[in-house]
Amino acid sequence: MTSHLLLGIDTGGTYTDAVLFSEAAGVIAKAKALTTRHDLAVGIAGAVESVLEKARVPVTAISLVSLSTTLATNALVEGQGGRAGLVMIGFGPEDLKRDGLLEALGSDPVLFLPGGHNVHGGETPLDMSALDQALPKLANQVSSFAIAGYFAVRNPAHEKRVRERIREVSHLPVTCSHELSSKLGGPRRALTTLLNARLVSMIDRLIGSCEDFLKLRGIHVPMMVVRGDGALISAAEARLRPIETILSGPAASLVGARHLTGLENAVVSDIGGTTTDVAVLEKGRPRLDADGAVVGGFRTMVEAVAMRTYGLGGDSEVRINDRGLKAKIDLGPRRFLPLSLAAALHGDAVISVLEKQLRATHAGRHDGRLAVRTGLPDHLASGLQPQEQALYDRIGTVPVALADVLLSTPQKATLDRLVARGLVHISGITPSDAMHVLGRQAQWNAAAAHLGLEIAARMKDGSGQPIARSAEWLAQMIVERLTRQSSEVILQACLGEDGAGAIDPATSLAVDRALKREPGIVRFSIGLDRPLVGLGASAPVYYPDIAEMLGTDAAIPAEADVANAVGAVVGQVRASVTVFVTTPEEGIYIVNGAGASERFVDQEQAFGVARHRAQTMALETARANGAEEPAATMWEEIDAPEIEGGRKLIEARFIASASGRPRIAHH
Template sequence: MAILLGVDTGGTFTDAVVYDEAAQEILGKAKALTTHQDLGAGVAAAVDAALAAADVAPGAVALISISTTLATNALVEGHGDPAALVLIGFQEADLARAGLKAALGTDPSIIVAGGHRSDGAEAAALDVAGLRSAVGAAAGGVTGFAVAGVFAVRNPEHEARAREIIAAETGLPVTCSHELSARLGGPRRALTTLLNARLVGMIHRLIEGTEARLAERGIRAPVMVVKGDGALMSAAVARARPIETILSGPAASLVGAAHLTGRARAVVADIGGTTTDIAVLEGGRPRLAPEGARVGGWLTMVEAVAMRTHGLGGDSEVTIAPDGLVAELALGPRRAAPISLYAMERPAAHEVLDRQLARTRAETHDGVFVMPGARRAGLDTLEGRAADIIGEVGVGAAVESLSLDSRGRLALRRLIGAGYLRRAAFTPTDAAHVLGLHGEWDGEAAAKAATLLARQKGNDGEKLAADGPALARRVVDALARRSAELALEAALGEDGFEAEGMAKRPLAAAALDGRRGFAAPALALNAPLIGLGASAPVYYPMVARIAGAEAVIPEDADVANAVGAVVGRVEAKAEALILSPDGDRFEVMAGGAPVQMETLAEAKALAETRAREEALKRAEAAGAETPEVRVAWDEKRASVEARETLVEARVTAVASGRPRF
């Protein structure tokens, strides 16, 4: 028996599964609240509970595999360690391309002479003296360096030499662009490299903290990390290439969906506390974004799943839409702690809710609380009242008790936006408690909050709902309807349509509402809808009915991400390129200086050998056990003066295998 441990750190929960590799069976699973101040603590709590459920000793664990939202969240929120960008052979004007200047912010950039031409030949000598001088001046204010050279994917010699110099001069980690992507497009490759350099320390701290917490429990197994395309890589590779963990969590959920359901073609929707992630499976594999992962407004060159993420989840705050005469519900995108969870942890909340219910007049902040957030350090004076407000909140407080003036309300909003404070308010999770669809936390508090929200009035003076249960039903129905719209828009987008907002258009809305007149419009998914997430059994049967699809909700839908983390395969890719400048000679570019070959057959043989060797080397470094290699060729030809000529031939080798343990 080989015991593997899968872990997923999400925005609300950290999940863990104990998996028997030989039997391909889940022996135990558990959830723990994610501890944002110390992610290792939440991981340890989930692992402890999962091992206890499986009745497995910690020392029996042979492998740990983690999926994480850390890199994605860091880029979305603009966090990361300071890094210097070294550009070889670029011009100052290139900083204006691909968002490089905006991404740099206050971090330094260094431009030195060097670089190569498109055929791999040296365009100018590398300015070693200038590089040493500039690197020494920048080293004191950064934690790492990113190096990108012109046409480095055709010849990486200058990047490799620059890395040697920087490492010797500073001792800091260095990321080279040719190791992250084989694609042309220097500024975007430089952007990807810069973002990677900023994440190195963050991923290192996550892995080191997790390893330390698990070692305390007697778990000293190798650690793997899920990449954004769903494949696995060793902790060592993840430390060097953390940018590849973008969309790690969503990718793991797709791998888990395929494993748990056996479906090869499906639309997959994963509902969490904060967001709903939607993607498709084709041929049993996640479909990848053709241009690269777009995260936090940056278009990177990282291969990742084609995932659509929406601010709709079980913890989306329920509010009244600000526009319109009649009171309408709005769900998210702001996240709030469910009142049922807040009151379970702070029973004194009932006194506040009862006092508010005893009033005859509804107030805007009824049923709304604030509590400390994850962020602690670096507080600036936001609006004068910031420090006072944090002091008043303590472990938690009703918003009405803060007695805020307009300046204080502005400070409160900014404190919440900056992560110093969090809101607790009515959410779809609370609505599910009121309707008896969910019962883990304090349902009585949820019912009180539902009554308070139901009596809020629109501009027409009418209440939002007749009572608390009616309000809860409206919330659940609204979430199901919106989820169906998002699933259909994702499917339409995969089919090549401009789908954003399409499901809200009158004809589509009539189809989803089932309206029948002289015409009977119809709109439906042409694939099963796999629902994932702890609340998937609550919502996705309704979502599938609206979307006209078969609902597939696996038994372990609540831990699909952790399952995907542990059942995935290690996969590494390498490419080699053949160019024919004059049609009579051939240049092979495969990770070093170009090699001249006399015939195309010789060039192809060398290119394939180099690509295979490099893919195997990368797969083994990433932790693969006896990887297998598959090869694909792509040739581009042109007709010049009635003579067919090879423009380029590219070979891609992919080595994959299960991880070593």
Template sequence: MALSLGVDTGGTYTDAVLIEDEKTVIAAAKSLTTRHDLAEGIGKAAQAVFDEAGVAPSDVTLASLSTTLATNALIEGQGERVGLVLIGFDEKDMARNGLADAIGDDPHVLIAGGHDYAGNEAATLDEEALSLWLETYGDDVSGFAVGAQFATRNTGHERRVQEIIQTRTGKPVSCSHHLSAKLGGPKRALTAVLNARLIGMISRLITRAQVRLEELGVDAPLMVVRGDGALISAEFALERPIETILSGPAASIVGARWMTGAVEALVSDIGGTTTDVALLKDGRPAIDPEGARVGPYRTMVEAVAMRTTGLGGDSETHLVSGGLKGKITLGPRRVLPVSLIATEAPDLVHETLKAQLNSSYVSEHFARFVRPVKGALRTGLSAREAGLLERIGDDIHALGNVLSTRLEYMSLKRLIERGLVQVSGITPSDASHVLGLNDAWDREASEMALRLFAMQRTGAGKRLASTAEEMARMIVDQLTHQTAVALLESAFAQEENGFDLPAEDLARHVLTQRGLSGHRGLLRIDAGLNLPVVGLGASAPTYYPAVGDRLGSEMKLPRHAHVANAIGAVVGRITIRHTASVTSPSEGKFRAHLDEGPEDFTSAEDAMKRVEEVLLAVAKAEAEVAGAEGIHTQVHRNIRTATIDGREVFLDADVVGEASGRPRIAS
């Protein structure tokens, strides 16, 4: 019997499943995600499935982990402080692809160097400028990102800077050419920044998960789900954590296909923090040709074509100011539901909410709490941020009791972004407790919190809602609306015929929204989805039937929808891909751009064969290290030519080498 353990760490819950012989789910369980140490939640969920199935942890032959940690961190703007070294670029390049926004207040330096399109050195690398910068900032960051001009054509300067940084600081370095072989230096540098920012938190997750599973008695190799749904070894994921963005969503697509056998469908996975939507076509998830997009960032990571929206069961509820009618919106930030934090500090939460209900005014701090995140790194804080964090200490507080001035709002925002504190507020999870759709946590706390929120005034001076139940229905209706919009955006983006307007505008267009309501006047307007939706996530059965009705679409809710990510974590394949290019810098010369440096040939065919030989060897070796067996290899060529004076001329080519196989199980 082959017994596989799949685990998924989400924003709110950690899921675990046991699958027998890759065919049958024999146990499934959930445990609250423990932010201060994710391994605690992993251990509890794993132990629960062992107990349910009545099997010993030592019987597990394969363990695999999918995680929304990286995705949620980027959505919420979290991550560790890093330094960026840009080689051969200028300040104008910083403004491209959101690079300046991504680096924010973290240190960066622009130094001379880089190469041209053909891989020739454009300028000498300024090692002295790098050394001076490292003297100032080397101790102030957790890691470094390096991006050089045309590094995919010649990796020399990035490799030299990596060597200098590691020699001087001993800290991890993310080189852009390790993460993508595509052109577009600022976008590669952005990907390297995000990778560097994630290294610490992904490393802590994987290493602690390995230790916790070993403590339980699991001695099978640990795999991690990549953003394209493939499996990689834990060791590989530690080097390139950016490849785990969309890991959880990608696993859910694999799990959806395995559970339903769906060939054509939209798959929508609602978690605590995000809603992730992807198209399943011909039984396979499409890969995004432009690179994974998460929140505001378009990366160069190869991943499932997924639209991720900051909308989930734990999305923060906001009052929309302006206008006579009261409106609310949800997300994109995740907060701890009041019903959940009340289970951790019931006396404080209940006493605070009761006092606020008896107040003669309504404050923006009402029904909001704050707590620290244990074990988070506290480097690079300003004096005001450090003072606020010290005031919070180790306890849960009413938010209004720790903010003494308006200036501390920005300090609190920064602490949240750094993952040092968590804020609790009203969420759809609280609304579902009030409506009797959920009974996992503290309903009474939710009811008081929603009564407080309902006391706010609209532009017409009226209360937002008259009861907690009415307020809860408004929140759930808004979740239905925003989920339907997210699905429409994905459908418009994937529509093969295409439209002139952006998918976001089309989904929100008045004609689309009127069409969903079946407008009948002088015009008849109809709109809806023309394919089924597979709804995944623990709260999908609660919220998604109404979404299907709204879109006029069949809503598939598979039996194990609540643990789809954990299922997808163990039913995938190990796949390693590497890409390199061939150019023609001059007539009769064909250059293979390899990781160790360019090599020249007298024919395009010889150059491409050399690239294929190297890529397949590297991919196969990495697949073997990753634990694959029964490995199959294949290559793909994308050759670009032009017709000049009646003859076909080679311009350049991208070559992809791929090795894939099933994970090797423990004997």
């Protein structure tokens, strides 16, 4: 039973999970440790050591390690990531206005170079003089580069030349758009490449931390990472294309949900600390998003599960609007460091601040909130503006009251920028704290949670009354809000899948009446046509009520808390390659993709080369991605309408897909 164990690790925003899995016996042991953002290896080591101890097996029993993570998704949802320089070849400033590219770019630098190719791979000469002029200075202002060339998917030569030059001068990581997608649509490909470049250092740190720890423990086995479509890729490939790991955690949870429940059709909702991810299982497979994954409001070109990610979790910020006659509570989208967790990590530093605020005769505007550095290495805090640096210097590694940090109103925006860069955590009340107050969660410091909710309960609403009569009362309000908001996001995801996305459950009066089961002459009811699978450590606490509100059955597997880590080890390696054939003029056929452009005068010969290239490259890529013995399947899409009595080829696409189980170490 223990000769070939697979170790699954899932690094989430709050927890790192580890499972030891046997293909014959299922989950042998599972463990959790807090994710340590300043040094991810600490959290990984904590979870793995704990699971090895529980299973009482030697490290030599492990033959494969597989990692899933929500770090890339969380970074994009929370607007975090390194600063990247974007180089556009053959594009102009007006192209930034398409596909949300300008918005995604924010204040990151962009350079436009003459060059690029046409649809058949023919080139416009490349001029790199603007790059040579800007590079020495730029290299000190960014942590990575992204390159997008006009029609680079048909001919990537210019992207490659620019990449070589940037590496030569800056020695920084560089991402080219042709490495990420074979789809046309320059601005969206540029956006995907930019986001990839921002994530490089984060995913590199995660994989490096994991590898260092495994080496230290003598675990010398292949290491895989879950991709956004649920397939596995080797750690080396994930380092080059971290964007492919967006939605890695959710994809792994879907693969895990299917494996743990055996359900063919279900709505799967995974609640973490930062996000709730909702997806649909149809005939045992996750639906894939044909248009590319949407994360943090941006549509990328990454093929991933059709997963909708919402900024709602156990550690979501509790926002109290006290302006109306009755106070209203909303949750998210930002993640806070729960007060109960901050006090578990920093003890009296947190408790004493909260006690002092509770004793004060007048309530302060920032009561119940503290700030603390996340502990990221100093070089990742480079390039701060003077006012950001001054504020960052005032915040230390021990939480301080927000009121002592913010000396003027404009500094609130400065603090938000530090939070967005992932340099500072704000600590405040969250649903996790409410659960501690109600005694339904107990892993952190309940006293701090109680103090935080007491401080918040004193706030006055528009009628001059305290918003809640006690901390327990407020805790119940927060949990009810989480149940309702979760039901709304699950409905929103399902309505979107049904093509009825125009109905917004958060504002629809009919949905409101149905969820509240309000009596009336007209009775509204609502329900799902399949069970709701609840995943995540807190799923057993929240999901029975959510399923009841949605009029369906709850399916919460025994291993709901580690479904992602299970999904990480039961997946397959998959690779897909597309090769194109186009006709620039009568009787000439150009083959592009999976190698240099080739020109033919015979259509069948061009098609034969394209088929061979696609299949060979798919198998090669699957092996490079870590597959043991991949098998390939092939299909063709030929666009050749009848024109004046004869068929005229516009474009032919030859798509090969190769898949197999990952290589394991044979001790």
